[in-house]
Amino acid sequence: MSATDTAPAAATTTPRRYTRPEVLSPAGDWECVRAAVENGADAVYFGLERFNARMRAKNFTQADLPALMEFLHRRGVRGYVTFNTLVFTNELPDAEQFLRAIISAGVDAAIVQDIGICRLIRRLSPDFPIHGSTQMTVTNTAGVNFARDLDAQLIVLARENSIAEIEKIQAAQAVSGQPPLPLEVFVHGALCVAYSGQCLTSESLGGRSANRGECAQACRMPYDLYSDGEKVDLGDRRYLLSPQDLAGLDVLADLVRAGVSSLKIEGRLKAPEYVASITRIYRQTLDKVMAQLNSPIDASGSDGGAVPPPRSETPATPTDRYELQMAFSRGQYTGWFRGIHNQELAHGRFGTKRGVFLGEVTRVSDEAVTLRPQAPLKPGDGIVFDAGNPEVREQGGRIYQVDTRDGQATLRFGHGDIDFRRVRTGQLLWKTNDPALDKQVRQTFEGEKIRFQRPLHFEAHGRAGQPLTLIATDDEGHSAKLDSQLPLEPAQNQPLTTEKLTDQLGRLGGTPFKLGRLENHLEGAAMLPVSELNRLRRDLATEVERLRALPKRWTLTPPSSGLSTLSSQLSTNSPTAAAPELILVVRTLAQLDAALTCPGVTTLYCEFENPKNYREAVTRFRTWQSLHSSPLTIPSSIWVAPPRVTKPGEEWILNQVRSCEADGYLVRNHDHLAFFAADRKRGDFSLNVANPLTAEYFISRYGLERVTASYDLNIVQLESLLAAAPAPWFDLTIHQHMPMFHMEHCVFCAFLSSGKDYHDCGRPCEKHEVRLKDRTGAEFPLKADAGCRNTVYNNRAQTGAEYLDRLLALGARSFRVEFVNESADEVTRTITQYQRLLRREISGADLWRELKLLNQLGVTRGQMETTPRFINKKQ
Structure with missing residues (x-):
């Protein structure tokens, strides 16, 4: 080996340092x-x-x-x-x-x-x-x-x-x-059971939009499940969406x-x-x-490399878990973090706070109950009896006395607190409140006392004959430096060792700080009076706290550079002689066939549960075009909609959608904006376009031909939008069954199968027509898409027919009419009525009355009306 040769270094692996969130x-x-x-x-x-x-x-x-x-x-x-x-x-x-x-x-x-x-x-x-x-x-x-x-x-x-x-x-x-x-x-x-930003339930049922901070939590209410018209016996599981x-x-x-x-x-x-x-x-x-x-890591592998740290379980204690449940719990679960498990996500038994499970009642006697406790209990604890029917006022109160014998506990309550006629053996008992724990928790934050402290790091510099220089820095980067008023002196007996500095600088009680790192760069043995060292510590802590409290200085432009400059980018409305257009949204092939037979239909949007059917839809559409030569009877374009939500690994669905070779695609999420970048595309309602700044961004940045106005807008808000931006930018939905919950949770899988996801559920969504029935008796259609995500639709159609003239006057020309479960005959009749409306043969009020007769489930004016509508708050 020559002098310049070196032996190969042993392979080493530097373990990764993880960043703290x-x-x-x-x-x-x-x-x-x-x-x-x-x-x-x-x-x-x-x-x-x-x-x-x-x-x-x-x-x-x-x-x-x-x-x-x-x-x-x-x-x-x-x-x-x-x-x-x-x-x-x-x-x-x-x-x-x-x-x-x-x-x-x-x-x-x-x-x-x-x-x-x-x-x-x-x-x-x-x-x-x-x-x-x-x-x-x-x-x-x-x-x-x-x-x-x-x-x-x-x-x-x-x-x-x-x-x-x-x-x-x-x-x-x-x-x-x-x-x-x-x-x-x-x-x-x-x-939330529904995707945030995609839940229109509160808006649909009562005009209180979740997108506006007014969610009425209809997901926490009980529902019955109907499959092919028959009620499914689910026992005491009624909270299907909670x-x-x-x-x-x-x-x-x-x-x-x-x-x-x-x-x-x-x-x-x-x-x-x-x-x-x-x-x-x-x-x-x-x-x-x-x-x-x-x-x-102290150990090393046989090859000399470092051994990676073992996968760690979270070291949570039983006490921690108890406190989490007592703080608030409807049952606790890791959600979707570990993947989809529809059987575990929603147990369906209740939608309210329960707390800690205490056990099952084994005996009821003499205004007392006996159970084998599964968790600690004591006098003063609040409890509730779970009879499997939480929508009826449940029995509950505070424990007055606990007698324990042979592993069982007999609980007594204040006289008259519990109606024991409604308490039965087999009922479950839950602890809903622990006063002792509440007191302990409140002690962690009540009053002005500072309890949680964050690190303050110190550096010490100097030598005998010079001042002691202390630098203090917090983890946010705030730093202060002070020199002692007295010089350091040669130390005879008690030099400023690292230990002594740690002791004195660590006395930060009453401040927001605790001692972090200490770097001692003193040269030689030196000393300083303790009083001076304490002054430096106090003044530095005060200065760093003062620096922290200063407001952050973000750049802020003058008033003339804000909204006015963005608004100036919007082109103004200009009169248009274009005829108004009905855009029909169909969800079955039978509805598509019915729509094709209606003269004057020009544009069709398809949203099918199975995108494989898009090829058949496009083929039928092209065949119809080839067989009919009159411009009055030939629809000009067919558009298809991919699933509203897509996640990593679902590109195959988008490829399947595009393979149908439709004229264009409804963009419904960010994935679609990228995937269909080179195609004709229009924005669906799920993009939540509520103002002209949002509309202009999607149209100018992503090349969307039009966008659908948000379903959160009532007629006054919709008019403001049309007045502020070119009306031809927008599709306006004037007839639909509002899509309410859109969710990863699959009700079909959870309650019509024993599987955890699409791998083992047997696909009941493909075999059954399913509805959810609420406490008022309303039955809501349930649909699944290619990603197994479920949508619950409002059972009643909503119409904005009475506002059509106002929208036309503002330049609107593209109006969506959507169908869900309607038969071919219902589709034809509904289209005919809206075409008569556009031809001014009937008024919006006339159409409203006729639709009420045509639609067996009723018709509402929907979100466009301006009268406040409300639904019950969470119980």
Whole structure:
């Protein structure tokens, strides 16, 4: 071997260091803010009095913002404002003022749903952070890229994404050549059964849109299941659309491995005790997970390489799990994180808070019950008897006495508290309240005492004859430096060792800090009076806290550079002589055949449960065109709709859709925008176009020919939209069965099979016509798509016929008429009536009356009417 040769180095592997995600807690009011901060939240999210998706929360006001942000920043906590609703055209000026106040107050980010608002924020400030809300329905890499193009700094993924899908999204980001966009996921709390941003149930039934923060929680109500007209016997399972609450404690390590940046806790309507408990448990468990994942590795492999750390289970304790359930629980489950399991997601027995399961009643006697307890119980605990019929007022109260013998407990209650005529053996008992735990939890945040401290790092420099220089830095990058007023002296007996500095600088009680790293760079043995060292520590802590409290200085453009400049990009309406057009949306081949026989039909949209049928539909359409030569009888184009939601690995569905070679495609999500980029395309209602800024973005940026106006708009709001942007941009739906719940949860699989997903369910969706019946007797059609996602449709057709003249006067010319389960005859009759309306042969009021006679399930004026409509709130 020559002198220049070297032996090959042994292969080594450097273990990956995992980045700690933030713990993000909800805050509905000041008490919840303190509960979150004192229990370790890294950030909180909160709403203002408008434009947030939890309008029933107490919320904050613009006037609260300066004090709130100062408090949060002093404690090293970030604050995000939820601006996560659709914004209507006439609200845009107010929205601009709200955003200016938010940016000026130094808020750390806004959580945004509306595409137009994202554009407005970036026009107001080039650097203020935008977090894309889960209401954007981002489920795949295309959605992440869409958010990045809007210049978002983070995106909240849909709750329906599994960890495997998150990993696929991250892998695609890693090879994209662009900086990865941080991802946030919900890890705990109430789990919506419908995709956020795609639930129109409250709007459909009562005019209270979930996209406007007014969800009435119809998913938590009981339903009966009817298959082929017959009621399905499900025993006591009636809460078919009410998932168990999300509890991601057991998958925290996997989420960290997947590179998730933020762990979000749901609950802006919850009490401060809930916020305190859930925040503390997730904070402490995450601390343990990070310690395990990033622990030093002492062993080495036989090849000399480092051994990767073992996969770690979340070290949650039974006490933690008990407290999670007592905070709030409808049952707790990992949701979709581990994939789809329809049998486990929604147990169907109740949709209300239960808490901790105590056991089954084995004896009822002398105003007492006996059971074999499955969890601790004591006098004062609140309980409820579960008779399997929670919509009827349940029996419950506080335990007065507990007698334990031979593993069984006999419980007694206050006289008259329980109606024992309604208590039976076999009923289940749940603990709903633990006063002792509540007291313990409140002690973690009540009052002004600082309990949770964050690291303050120190560096010490100097030598005898010079001042001691101390530098203090927090984890947010705030730094302060002070010199001692006295010089260091040569140490005779007690030099400033690292141990002594640690002892004195660590005395940070009463401040938001605890001692973090200490770097001792003193040269030689030197000393300083303890009083001077203490002064330096106090003054540095005060200065760093002062620096923290300063509002963040985001760039803010002058008023002339905001909404007015964006609005000027919109072309004005010009009169059009084009004839109005009916666009027919059909969902079966029989409806397609019926529509083809109606003279004057020009455009057809198809949405089939099985996209394999699109080839047949296009073939029938082309055949009809070839056999009929009259322009009055030949439809000019056929468009098809891919599933409303697509996730990683479902590209085969889109390929199948495109293979039909339709004239164009209905774009319904971010994936479609990318996949059908080179095709003719129009935007469907699921894009949530509620204002002209959003409409213009989709049309100019993505080349959509038209977009469908949001179903959240009533007639006045729709008129404002048409007045602010070219009316030919829009399809307007004037007849439909409103799609209500759109969900990953498959009711067919869960309650008509024993399978967990499409692999083993036997596909009952292909064999049965299924409806859900609510407490009022209304039966709602249920459909499944190619991705096994379910949609529940309103049973009553909605019509905007009475507003047609007003819409025509504003230049609107494209009107959608949609069908769901209608027969061929019903399709023909309905089309005929709307064609007569367009020819001015009947009025909108006439059509309304005739449709009420034609439609066996009735007709409503739907979301277009301006009269407030309400449905029952959650019980």
